[in-house]
Structures are given as structure tokens and as C-alpha cells.
Amino acid sequence: MEKGQNLTINGSGNYPGGRYDKVSIRGEGTIESNVECSTFHIYGTSEALENVKAGSVKVIGETVVMGKMESGDMLVMGTLSIAGESALKKIKILGTLEVGERLSGETANIKGSISVGGDVEYERFDLSGGFEIKGLLNADTINIALRFGNSSAEEIGGGKITIKRKTSLLPFVKDEGSLVVKVIEGDEVFLENTTADIVRGKLVKVGSGCQIGRVEYSTDFIQDKHSTVKMSEKI
Incomplete structure (x- = not known):
């Protein structure tokens, strides 16, 4: 042709x-x-x-x-x-x-769901919904609103990482989304509704609904009283 x-x-x-x-x-x-x-x-x-x-x-x-x-x-x-x-x-x-x-590109704007069998690499990654990533999610800027279901990734890495819960606008939908990940590493990290083994960053803020095994930070660490962090260390 x-x-x-x-x-x-x-x-x-x-x-x-x-x-x-x-x-x-x-x-x-x-x-x-x-x-x-x-x-x-x-x-x-x-x-x-x-x-x-x-x-x-x-x-x-x-x-x-x-x-x-x-x-x-x-x-x-x-x-x-x-x-x-x-x-x-x-x-x-x-x-x-x-x-x-593997999935890669420049900008990702997701208001639904994605499932990836390998690593995901973007310059900017914005998601409002749910996801399953079998490898590493890596981006300079990561903004995730956990809108439904149980999301998961092997690792998440980047510059500024924000993971928040997002409540549904529908009155009959009461569930919030949640995230399970082994390692999160970034410069600035803010988390809600997240379960992680290790979180590393310069500034780490653990908001409500989190279960974290270990936090390693170099500048500042803030923890919400409604979250659990087993161990934290300034490095």
C-alpha cells in the first residue's frame, strides 16, 4: 500500500x-x-x-x-x-x-483505569481512577487521585509524588480507592490511603489512611494521627 x-x-x-x-x-x-x-x-x-x-x-x-x-x-x-x-x-x-x-511517553491524563504488565515511564502522570502496574511507575510529576478499587504498583519513583483519596460525588458510592506498593521514592512525597513497605524522600508527608513500614527522609517528615508508620529515620 x-x-x-x-x-x-x-x-x-x-x-x-x-x-x-x-x-x-x-x-x-x-x-x-x-x-x-x-x-x-x-x-x-x-x-x-x-x-x-x-x-x-x-x-x-x-x-x-x-x-x-x-x-x-x-x-x-x-x-x-x-x-x-x-x-x-x-x-x-x-x-x-x-x-x-512496558508503557512510556511524555504526558498521561487518565480518568479511568490502566493495567500495565511492565514499567510505566512518563514526564507527567495524572490519574483519577484506578491502576495496576506490575513494574515501576516513574515520572517527574505524579498526581494520583484514588477514586475506586484497590490500585497497586511494584514501585513508584519521581520528583513530586502526590497520592490522595478521592471520594465519589455519587451519594450511594461510599468506597474510597486505596493503593498497595512496595517502595515509594521521590523528592516530595504526600500520601493518603496508601500501604507501603518503604517510603523515601526529602519531604515526606503521610496523611490519613496509610500503613507504612519505614520512612526515610532528609528534610522533614509529617505524620497524620490516623496513619501507622512503624519506623522513621532522618538520613
């Missing part, structure tokens, strides 16, 4: 990969090999059997990528599942993102 052609699927069927200008699926489509395009817009259901590389991605329905994925701007209002490593430069997730291996 020569770049400049469009792939538009309004019904259902299997289509070859290749180089396209725009890919638009409004029905149910399967792309059988590697695809590279300027825009990748899914309004129905799609499956890419190999790798996807796109400038702009929009998923309103449900998309499965069986290989790796690389993109510039991405908006997900439905569900996007990627089996392999993913380099997604700027993401806005209003639904669900699942990545089987």
Missing part, C-alpha cells in the same frame, strides 16, 4: 496492513499485518494482529492490538488493549487502557 490511501471500514471484514493516511473503522474490522498511518480512529470494534504505528489515535469503541503500538496523541473513551510494548506520547484515557509490557 502506498501512503496516502485511506482504509475505511463501515461494515465488517479482514483487511491487509500497510501504509495508510487515515484508518477509520465504524463497524467490525481486523487488520491482518503491520499498519502505519497518520490517524487511527475506531468507532466500533477492531483487532490489529500485529503492530500499529499512528500519529493520532481515537478509540470510542473497543480495540485490541496483538503486537506493539506507537502513537502521538491518543484519546481512549472505550477500551484499548495492547499486548506488546507501547510508546504512547500523549494519552488521555477516559475508559480503559491495558498494556501487556
Whole structure:
């Protein structure tokens, strides 16, 4: 396929990969090999059997990528599942993102949920919802509002790390989100509703709802009376 052609699927069927200008699926489509395009817009259901590389991605329905994925701007209002490593430069997730291996990029704005089988690395990571990260979450700035469920990560590292509980606006939803992580390490660390083995930082503030094994700090340490810290040490 020569770049400049469009792939538009309004019904259902299997289509070859290749180089396209725009890919638009409004029905149910399967792309059988590697695809590279300027825009990748899914309004129905799609499956890419190999790798996807796109400038702009929009998923309103449900998309499965069986290989790796690389993109510039991405908006997900439905569900996007990627089996392999993913380099997604700027993401806005209003639904669900699942990545089987490592996830990296520049800015992440998530108001839904993500599940990642490896490390996550961004310059700025903002999340209001829930997450499961099997490896390290690393970003210069991390802002997490635990809105629902039990979130988890192996480790969290960065410059300024803020993890807060976020109560639901719905009167019949009483649950708050919580986080379980082995190690948190940053320059400035503020925590709520967090269970961690070790927290390290220059300034560490442990707010309400926390269970911390050990805090190591170099400048200042503040602890809420409704949290438990087994051991703290200025280093």
C-alpha cells in the first residue's frame, strides 16, 4: 500500500496492513499485518494482529492490538488493549487502557483505569481512577487521585509524588480507592490511603489512611494521627 490511501471500514471484514493516511473503522474490522498511518480512529470494534504505528489515535469503541503500538496523541473513551510494548506520547484515557509490557511517553491524563504488565515511564502522570502496574511507575510529576478499587504498583519513583483519596460525588458510592506498593521514592512525597513497605524522600508527608513500614527522609517528615508508620529515620 502506498501512503496516502485511506482504509475505511463501515461494515465488517479482514483487511491487509500497510501504509495508510487515515484508518477509520465504524463497524467490525481486523487488520491482518503491520499498519502505519497518520490517524487511527475506531468507532466500533477492531483487532490489529500485529503492530500499529499512528500519529493520532481515537478509540470510542473497543480495540485490541496483538503486537506493539506507537502513537502521538491518543484519546481512549472505550477500551484499548495492547499486548506488546507501547510508546504512547500523549494519552488521555477516559475508559480503559491495558498494556501487556512496558508503557512510556511524555504526558498521561487518565480518568479511568490502566493495567500495565511492565514499567510505566512518563514526564507527567495524572490519574483519577484506578491502576495496576506490575513494574515501576516513574515520572517527574505524579498526581494520583484514588477514586475506586484497590490500585497497586511494584514501585513508584519521581520528583513530586502526590497520592490522595478521592471520594465519589455519587451519594450511594461510599468506597474510597486505596493503593498497595512496595517502595515509594521521590523528592516530595504526600500520601493518603496508601500501604507501603518503604517510603523515601526529602519531604515526606503521610496523611490519613496509610500503613507504612519505614520512612526515610532528609528534610522533614509529617505524620497524620490516623496513619501507622512503624519506623522513621532522618538520613
